[in-house]
Amino acid sequence: MTVVHADPLSWLTDEAAAIAAAGLHRQPVARTATGTEINLASNDYLGLSRHPAVIAAAQDAVATWGAGSTSSRLVVGTTQAHLDFEDDLADFLGTPAALVFSSGYLANLGAVTALAGRGDLIVSDTGAHASLIDGCRLSRARVVVVERGDVDAVRRALAGRAEQRALVVTDSIYSIDGEVAPIAELYSAANDLGATLLVDEAHAVGVRGPGGRGVVAECGLSGAPGLVVTGVASKSLGAQGGFVAGSTALRAHLIDRARSFIFDTGLNPAAVAGAHAALGVLRADPQLPQTLRGSVQSFADAVGALAPQSAVVSLIVGDPVAAVTAAEHCRAEGILVGCFRPPSVPAGTSRLRVTIRADLAPATLLSVAAVVDRALESVGAR
Missing domain, CATH: 3.90.1150.10 (Aspartate Aminotransferase, domain 1)
Known part of the structure; x- marks a missing residue:
């Protein structure tokens, strides 16, 4: 005889009521396809998601490669379109290499967990994106959180560490209020104290720096040693996907160690081609x-x-x-x-x-x- 027990998920009803009472309930609302509304809620900063060249490139990629990548990048999920975009993106950012992930969230997750682990130190700030925070948690490294923009606190955390390897993570532009982090000062602190600096440029590429190359380029740090840049194709480039840019050794290490790259289906070819076309538009109109x-x-x-x-x-x-x-x-x-x-x-x-x-x-x-x-x-x- 089967015994029916109380639903172990019954607590969700009370949780939902508490969330609603606090004014924090969320519900996806579909936007229209007709474009009758003026959209100032997206991150399509340059308005390229509907640019004719971007749409045409995405359509051509679907006709050429199909609707999906069909597997992880390391099986058959990499197309020539992926490699071409990575090369052009690296050249644009002034780094030796770049690697494309299926989202910016997974790019940050993969970069942080591949660069820091048990026995290492991560210094993060209170303005870090959730993807960086989750990367810190999953890394199993010791994490020190400092107030955003507090370079002295970063220096103290790095100087007082017992760990040999250390990683400093920050957004270059904080996503909520759009303020810019002191990237040049953070790089000096990390460089002086033997740490790597990871800068998330998701909200900076296409917005700041020469020709939209971001805050890192604005600070004259493109391709600097010990500097890792992450970003997205889903904001100024109007498509989808994430990337990590830096040295060729970094790219090779991520391919071998970044679980969010190894075990995830590759970014679909339409998004790759659309983002690449958007980068071309930005290059042509700096x-x-x-x-x-x-x-x-x-x-x-x-x-x-x-x-x-x-x-x-x-x-x-x-x-x-x-x-x-x-x-x-x-x-x-x-x-x-x-x-x-x-x-x-x-x-x-x-x-x-x-x-x-x-x-x-x-x-x-x-x-x-x-x-x-x-x-x-x-x-x-x-």
Whole structure:
């Protein structure tokens, strides 16, 4: 006779109620394909996801290689398109080599866990992306967390270590508020004390640096020894995927040791080709990042925000329910904006996160600013 026990997952009902009561319930909402809404919630900073050359390249790749990679990169999941993109990306970033992963999350996970393990030290900061945090946890290394931008704290952690090998990890542009980390100073600290610096340039490529090459290039550190760059093809390059760039020895090591590369199905060829075409558009129009930053400044001025350092304008509301209400107000007027609540941001700092695109006309940005202003006023955040 089968004995039916109580559902061991019954606790999920109480958990869901608690999440909803705190104003933190999340639900995916489908955007329309017709483009009737103005999307300022994505990370398509240069507006290249719908560029004709990008779409055409992706379509050609599907016709040539099929819809998927069909296996891991080390079986038959690597196409010539992958290798060509990696070579061009490395050249663009000023590094000897690059390796493409199926997402930025997996690129960070693979890089951190392949470069640090039990018996090593990782120094991370409070602004690190969740993928870096999870990489730190999975690495089994000793992890010291410092306040973001605190170079002296990084130096103290490195100087006081007993471990021989150490890795410092940071975003170059913090994803929530778009502030820029002190990359040159962090590199000096790591270099002086025999550590490797890993910089996540996900929100910097296409936005900062000469021709959109990122903060590392802006600091004159492209290809520097002991420096690892990670990034994505899903933001300024308008497609999908992640990458790690650095020395040829680093690339070879990741192929051998990065589990999120070895055991994951390769990035689909359409995304590879689309991202590569977007990189070509950026190379051909190196003023695109400057156009973007000018648009960001115009929007920030219109909503009375502080001068932004990237493509992100962060508008703090405070209460998570009020932030959701403000975002829904914007959606009702045809404007999509990001709504960030804990645990993505600290308690009491729920906000609208508006990401500007280089392909938006000045008049459009001003009309969007007026909608955002009204939304903030409606919840008492103005």
